[in-house]
Amino acid sequence: MTNDNVLLAARARVLRDMTSHGVDTARAVDILDEVxxxxxxxxxxxxxxxxxxxxxxxxxxxxxxxxAGLGRWPRCTSCDETQQHELRIEPELGPEPRWICEKAGITVAPLGSLT
Structure with a gap:
């Protein structure tokens, strides 16, 4: 896969998750494109x-x-923790990244598949 295709695929996955959590604002998408x-x-x-x-x-x-002051994203809605917290990517540097809740120790969804 070419570098452009790799980057476009990454953009699509992250944008899909941003959209599913309603944070696909113009400023947030600009941040994605800068990254x-x-x-x-x-x-x-x-x-x-x-x-x-x-x-x-x-x-x-x-x-x-x-x-940028846009808040923590994506917020976890998958565990019983009452304090607001974000999901994290695991592995930090590895293939097949997935969103996890570190507080509950659970896998929430593969990157690009948040609901």
Missing amino acids: LSERRWWIEQWPEGSDYVDGQVAQDVQDRMLD
Whole structure:
């Protein structure tokens, strides 16, 4: 798969999850596109890392959204914890990333499959 296809697939997965949680605002999508632009360099330097770019993009978007004042995303609605918290990507650097609730220790959904 070409670098462009890898990045477009990552964009589609992350955008699908953003949309499912109603955070696909213009500013959030701009953040996603900025992250993809920066990850292009990363994947060009480390082509073997193409299997890991999905999770890296998701994590970068999470961090940037929080830094931009857009809040924590995606919020966990899958466990009994009453304190608001976000889902995290696991593995942090690996293939087949998935959203997990660290508080409950459960897998919620593969990246791109949040509901």
